[in-house]
């Protein structure tokens with residue numbers, strides 16, 4: 001992660017790191033659906049590199065600037081912002097760990113938790129930041145992130161749940177059936193709030 005530099009922008013990189021923060025899920029527009037406000041004619045526009053190519057002229061009534069985005073009929077994909085930090089063994093002595101933002105998509109969303117160690121393969125990207133959100137002027141300082149394509153969890157977070165030995169339903173059923181006191185257990189389980197009356201419970 002420390003070697004990432006301007007040479008790597010827009011090229012495939014693979015880094016190792018630890019998840020420190022998982023952001024909220026955000027929907028990202030994939031196919032935009034536009035409808036004309038005058039004649040209700042529709043146009044479907046696919047999104048390339050997060051840029052919406054908004055249709056200017058309605059193909060049906062030839063009016064200009066009448067197309068409106070209908071987000072209920074557009075297609076969205078899942079996107080999650082994950083913050084990755086260097087693993088402690090890769091930090092040189094006396095230095096602070098570096099972090100990087102990673103965008104994960106669709107199937108990769110919500111599969112990792114903070115603390116997981118990952119090997120991430122993705123495209124190193126850079127976007128210019130705006131000096132003022134209301135102006136189009138771009139700052140010469142670029143913000144970098146990784147568009148994840150694939151990752152493998154090298155070491156997951158240990159939870160108590162994962163340490164319970166896995167017993168399948170069939171195993172539980174078979175050990176119960178082998179027990180000679182199966183019938184008595186079933187009888188005792190029937191209406192346990194009523195004491196005694198075993199012969200009635202046997203039916």
Ligand SMILES: [Zn+2]
Nearest residue numbers: 036039058061
């Ligand atoms: Zn129209």
